[in-house]
Amino acid sequence: MDYTAELREKGKAAKKAAQQLAITSSTIKNAALSAMADALEKQAAAIIEANALDLENGRAKGLSNALLDRLLLNVPRVKAMADGLRELAVLKDPIGEAISGWRRPNGLEITKVRVPLGVIGIIYEARPNVTADAAGLCLKTGNAVILRGGSEALHSNMAITRILATAAETAGIPSGAIQLIETTDREAVNALMRLNEYLDVIIPRGGAGLIKTVLENSSVPVIETGTGVCHTYVDVSADLDMARAIAFNAKVSRPGVCNAMETLLVHKDVAGEFLPMMLAEYDAAGVELRGCEKTRNYHFKVKPGSEEDWAAEFHDLILAVKVVDSMEEALAHIRAYGTHHSEAIVTGDYARARRFQQEVDAACVYVNASTRFTDGFEFGFGAEIGISTQKLHARGPMGLEELTSVKYLINGTGQIR
Amino acid sequence: MDYTAELREKGKAAKKAAQQLAITSSTIKNAALSAMADALEKQAAAIIEANALDLENGRAKGLSNALLDRLLLNVPRVKAMADGLRELAVLKDPIGEAISGWRRPNGLEITKVRVPLGVIGIIYEARPNVTADAAGLCLKTGNAVILRGGSEALHSNMAITRILATAAETAGIPSGAIQLIETTDREAVNALMRLNEYLDVIIPRGGAGLIKTVLENSSVPVIETGTGVCHTYVDVSADLDMARAIAFNAKVSRPGVCNAMETLLVHKDVAGEFLPMMLAEYDAAGVELRGCEKTRNYHFKVKPGSEEDWAAEFHDLILAVKVVDSMEEALAHIRAYGTHHSEAIVTGDYARARRFQQEVDAACVYVNASTRFTDGFEFGFGAEIGISTQKLHARGPMGLEELTSVKYLINGTGQIR
Numbered sequence: 113m114d115y116t117a118e119l120r121e122k123g124k125a126a127k128k129a130a131q132q133l134a135i136t137s138s139t140i141k142n143a144a145l146s147a148m149a150d151a152l153e154k155q156a157a158a159i160i161e162a163n164a165l166d167l168e169n170g171r172a173k174g175l176s177n178a179l180l181d182r183l184l185l186n187v188p189r190v191k192a193m194a195d196g197l198r199e200l201a202v203l204k205d206p207i208g209e210a211i212s213g214w215r216r217p218n219g220l221e222i223t224k225v226r227v228p229l230g231v232i233g234i235i236y237e238a239r240p241n242v243t244a245d246a247a248g249l250c251l252k253t254g255n256a257v258i259l260r261g262g263s264e265a266l267h268s269n270m271a272i273t274r275i276l277a278t279a280a281e282t283a284g285i286p287s288g289a290i291q292l293i294e295t296t297d298r299e300a301v302n303a304l305m306r307l308n309e310y311l312d313v314i315i316p317r318g319g320a321g322l323i324k325t326v327l328e329n330s331s332v333p334v335i336e337t338g339t340g341v342c343h344t345y346v347d348v349s350a351d352l353d354m355a356r357a358i359a360f361n362a363k364v365s366r367p368g369v370c371n372a373m374e375t376l377l378v379h380k381d382v383a384g385e386f387l388p389m390m391l392a393e394y395d396a397a398g399v400e401l402r403g404c405e406k407t408r409n410y411h412f413k414v415k416p417g418s419e420e421d422w423a424a425e426f427h428d429l430i431l432a433v434k435v436v437d438s439m440e441e442a443l444a445h446i447r448a449y450g451t452h453h454s455e456a457i458v459t460g461d462y463a464r465a466r467r468f469q470q471e472v473d474a475a476c477v478y479v480n481a482s483t484r485f486t487d488g489f490e491f492g493f494g495a496e497i498g499i500s501t502q503k504l505h506a507r508g509p510m511g512l513e514e515l516t517s518v519k520y521l522i523n524g525t526g527q528i529r
Numbered sequence: 530m531d532y533t534a535e536l537r538e539k540g541k542a543a544k545k546a547a548q549q550l551a552i553t554s555s556t557i558k559n560a561a562l563s564a565m566a567d568a569l570e571k572q573a574a575a576i577i578e579a580n581a582l583d584l585e586n587g588r589a590k591g592l593s594n595a596l597l598d599r600l601l602l603n604v605p606r607v608k609a610m611a612d613g614l615r616e617l618a619v620l621k622d623p624i625g626e627a628i629s630g631w632r633r634p635n636g637l638e639i640t641k642v643r644v645p646l647g648v649i650g651i652i653y654e655a656r657p658n659v660t661a662d663a664a665g666l667c668l669k670t671g672n673a674v675i676l677r678g679g680s681e682a683l684h685s686n687m688a689i690t691r692i693l694a695t696a697a698e699t700a701g702i703p704s705g706a707i708q709l710i711e712t713t714d715r716e717a718v719n720a721l722m723r724l725n726e727y728l729d730v731i732i733p734r735g736g737a738g739l740i741k742t743v744l745e746n747s748s749v750p751v752i753e754t755g756t757g758v759c760h761t762y763v764d765v766s767a768d769l770d771m772a773r774a775i776a777f778n779a780k781v782s783r784p785g786v787c788n789a790m791e792t793l794l795v796h797k798d799v800a801g802e803f804l805p806m807m808l809a810e811y812d813a814a815g816v817e818l819r820g821c822e823k824t825r826n827y828h829f830k831v832k833p834g835s836e837e838d839w840a841a842e843f844h845d846l847i848l849a850v851k852v853v854d855s856m857e858e859a860l861a862h863i864r865a866y867g868t869h870h871s872e873a874i875v876t877g878d879y880a881r882a883r884r885f886q887q888e889v890d891a892a893c894v895y896v897n898a899s900t901r902f903t904d905g906f907e908f909g910f911g912a913e914i915g916i917s918t919q920k921l922h923a924r925g926p927m928g929l930e931e932l933t934s935v936k937y938l939i940n941g942t943g944q945i946r
Contacts, residue, residue, distance in 0.1 A: 361945035481941030503934035517920035524898030528778035
């Protein structure tokens, strides 16, 4: 089916809403966010009911436990969504901020001010809490949004969007500001990616396949997000207790998210002391291990790792492990298989810490901390729309500022050139 | 012919160079820029000789005078290119700048630092001075560049690139940092637009056709630049002498560039006083006039304006003129035909000036000044790579900062989540 006409209608409505939203006051936007939060909590039962249908379908389709966990909504998670909106409401509105300003020798006064992007398309998978996050962040920043969630979460997303859009409109937000594409047909995504007339940017959130499809087919500008093949490199000079805590946390605390570690790199000189206990800990936590030849010497349950494993974003309790001869080998491995998301070194050596941070080409480069901190909330942004893994416009956790553009206001007294 | 293999080689060399360039000191980069400037001047004769060949071919192909002017290089213009590079050399290097930094409650220290984009592809038309501008800006910001100039300027561009690349290498810049695609075959552009493995961004500079082609076909992220259907709106409350000076300058001072005005909008209540003299002035300056019915009442030489004229970027001494009934009609016209580049109002009314700047959705919105100021040099950036007309990453004149990305450095003491 061709959704072009339907999408154009949504685009037109969104663009019209965006024109109004750009000059809507913070007071109204914040009141709307609070009303949306209240509505989510009041109607939590309806959301959870819709979610139960999605979970049932997901189980029938044989989704992994990690994916089912990403899909699950319960009262605490609905409350977390609502709290996210309330946190947004009290954050400073970035729109209208004068970022810089100066006077030119000819007397022209130039002011660079922050404005909304306009209309944002967000294509995402699995996690339905993204629906509320995305709608809230876009509204706060004066942008209209067209959401396209994962087919697994369709019923949850429809329930959430309906509740949010109704609450927003009642609070004075123009109709069309928050819309959802209510079909799981992929053709609708194709139409969305060609909606240049109405869309200013598309943000895909999800697995490598989704990102690649959008990058290759969208004529609307794209912010690439989400794919995280993150590494932790345990250096020869590492505090091994610290390394064990970090490496365990990075893999096990929430394996289904993009900032989870997928490959552990260990310097050969500490492998003998570090790996036996580390691998046993992983095994006890139910982590499936896939390693290089050397790694396999340290634990009997380590399966042979393949080229695919080095490149994989498992999104599950699976870990690739490699013993490296040198820091250079670790850097080369990250260069070859990393996705420019989050990379960590555990080291006690100043020069190596500095070199790792300079040479690793990623959005977030950690020394002595878990990659799991790559997150808008953990960074203190109040929320996040995703983790950008490209270099254009935004890189790393995207919060409010990353959803804005700028405009130059130039005031003169008749200047000509 | 398929240029994929050839382009991949260029891309590989550029990416390798970019890795080194990212950690090359400002001292070396600035010395290279100075050496490049000196080399251009010393070898001006060779550049002008190559340019003469391009001009000859251009005349034979029947290029307009405006286009031939854009193509022309002479000693002052070569000196201007060299001076542009020297101005870059003394500008502050943006790379390594700590943009912001903070400590989280858990003790994590986060620093946002400025890094190069990596490898930039620049596709441009006509003006060969862009070759030196682009190479200099990319080098200053630690980026490798692959240039693809207009077929009309091939010989000029080859001469300039050869001189620049040689001077840069001699000064310690890695080979591969400055490359030109030395063919006029369009297939080479197609290969460039699919070079995601090596390219971080493509910047097209030129007419609407080029921009559209790149936007629709590039899987590499694009910064849209250059198309400027700029308007000047003469409001009912305008100082008409000021309006005449601004409107004349915006069209006539350099009609072949993107910040030149293409359509003049005049409020009906001042049209009778303003237009007869204004139109006579344009006519005396050789400007071809195309206007609405009302405009045609004020000067016998005004031809009927068509829908195409309202949407046209003439790049020549041609002007579309429309009398509007209200400011609302002017705003609606700009919304319908503007390209989000530069728009100006001439007014003495505070509220209308403010409203125009708020409601017009363009990179640069002027009150009482000529649109011709939308330019990196005029803004005080030291140079420019183009004028971005999109909202993502950069908007308006792009200088050094617009050619950079960021990276988060996170330093901990064993933090886990």
